[in-house]
Amino acid sequence: MPTPLQRAMFQEMATKAPFLRAQMHAQQYLDRVLDRHAYPTDADLARLDIFNEPLPEKPGTASGIIDFLARNGQDGTISSLGGRYFGFVTGGALPVGLAAKQLGSIWDQNAALRVMSPVVAQLESVVEGWLRDIFRLPDTTRAGFVSGTSMANFCGLAAARYRLLQRQGWDVNQRGLWGAPPLRIVTSSEAHATVKKALTLLGFGQDSVEWVRVDEQGRLVPAEMPPLDERTILILQAGNVNTGAFEDFNTLCQEARKAGAWVHVDGAFGLWAAASERLRYLTDGVEGATSWAVDGHKTLNTPYDAGLILCADPEALTAALHLAGDYLLTGEQRDGMYFTPEMSRRSRVIEFWACLKYLGKAGMDQLVTTLHERAWQLAEGLRVTPGFEVLNDVVFNQVIVSCDHDDLTERILRQIQELRSCWVGGSRWRGRRVIRISVCSWSTTEEDIALSLASFSRAMDMTTP
Numbered sequence: 001m002p003t004p005l006q007r008a009m010f011q012e013m014a015t016k017a018p019f020l021r022a023q024m025h026a027q028q029y030l031d032r033v034l035d036r037h038a039y040p041t042d043a044d045l046a047r048l049d050i051f052n053e054p055l056p057e058k059p060g061t062a063s064g065i066i067d068f069l070a071r072n073g074q075d076g077t078i079s080s081l082g083g084r085y086f087g088f089v090t091g092g093a094l095p096v097g098l099a100a101k102q103l104g105s106i107w108d109q110n111a112a113l114r115v116m117s118p119v120v121a122q123l124e125s126v127v128e129g130w131l132r133d134i135f136r137l138p139d140t141t142r143a144g145f146v147s148g149t150s151m152a153n154f155c156g157l158a159a160a161r162y163r164l165l166q167r168q169g170w171d172v173n174q175r176g177l178w179g180a181p182p183l184r185i186v187t188s189s190e191a192h193a194t195v196k197k198a199l200t201l202l203g204f205g206q207d208s209v210e211w212v213r214v215d216e217q218g219r220l221v222p223a224e225m226p227p228l229d230e231r232t233i234l235i236l237q238a239g240n241v242n243t244g245a246f247e248d249f250n251t252l253c254q255e256a257r258k259a260g261a262w263v264h265v266d267g268a269f270g271l272w273a274a275a276s277e278r279l280r281y282l283t284d285g286v287e288g289a290t291s292w293a294v295d296g297h298k299t300l301n302t303p304y305d306a307g308l309i310l311c312a313d314p315e316a317l318t319a320a321l322h323l324a325g326d327y328l329l330t331g332e333q334r335d336g337m338y339f340t341p342e343m344s345r346r347s348r349v350i351e352f353w354a355c356l357k358y359l360g361k362a363g364m365d366q367l368v369t370t371l372h373e374r375a376w377q378l379a380e381g382l383r384v385t386p387g388f389e390v391l392n393d394v395v396f397n398q399v400i401v402s403c404d405h406d407d408l409t410e411r412i413l414r415q416i417q418e419l420r421s422c423w424v425g426g427s428r429w430r431g432r433r434v435i436r437i438s439v440c441s442w443s444t445t446e447e448d449i450a451l452s453l454a455s456f457s458r459a460m461d462m463t464t465p
């Protein structure tokens, strides 16, 4: 005899009522999302207070809970699916990716082992091969499907730590870091915050890092790099979060290779430049590194959370993430958990696979190239808009702009956000307050850029009488 709770849930499975409600709300959301204001209004935000309630005493109804969530939650979302959300480096989501994620959510697979989800293991193998092809990486390269570049940076640096210590005759899994031969970390002062976090988590203090000076675009200056050796992890960047700049991979990777150093590349959004005929030059030489961190949820426009660690030394990766001796590398039979720190994981490869299969090489090229063209359009427009100064070379999808002085930049930024026609964030660049614009949604059109430029002008008019 089923319990009353079980009976209710069997009923929900039989009628599909909660699924149909969720589907209906999702469709209504999709109808509005592209034209909605880029950021919730104050009234929308105030409505979120309704979620502050004590944990219910008794079970509810699934449909009622879905309705409650849709009614009170949907206007508290950010329109990152729309064409005028330029905050952070967020990325839109391709329709095919969202739909695949929806189906994959219902399948609810645990991606840990092949026996736990044959279809996920199959797709991970296929996508791994496609990625090697897109980024032109060595044949030995294997992929771990993680939550984002934060985790991917952690994995790449863990693999590097394992391998470089192992070459010094030190098994870090067995003996730990205390008393280990010292490793050197060389990176630029522009390394992303998540690189610094990964280093800290791995037991490398900030003080042990050899910070290299950068040029005016935020690129590490090769001539300023200290001599590398076989105890060095060199961390490079494909796409600076402010300027979008790329390091000189040819020079730096060659030098590292000669010295026996490990090169890890943080390519969160920028590595995808490799998919564009026109922008590929930015990633020239990047295949000379040993590990690469990249996101699906930024430039590729997979839904959130989708990141990748790619590593040309898969034994180091699996040994670092799973105790040496405890791992298997069977080749054809892929067990995804050996390439990530987690055991249970959701099946994020489903969205990766769907987006890549949908776009193909030509579609990916168009997607990436268009992001660049729209960023360029915006920068050109700002160059002729009185009161704004574009501070970076727009090589990829990032534009940073400032006004006469920090205080004015700050006020204009707030005003643009207040207008809600587009949404841009703030940052600091070379001591100046800047407005940072990241064009990374498939849905941004020329008209969206024109509307956004109008918002910049309007904010300037409203702020400077």
Ligand SMILES: *Cc1c(COP(=O)(O)O)cnc(C)c1O
Binding pocket: 089, 147, 148, 149, 150, 151, 192, 194, 195, 239, 240, 241, 266, 267, 268, 269, 295, 307
């Ligand atoms: C976004 C970003 C990260 C962090 O990636 P998450 O996917 O947010 O974890 C790291 N490095 C760079 C350059 C980024 O743009």
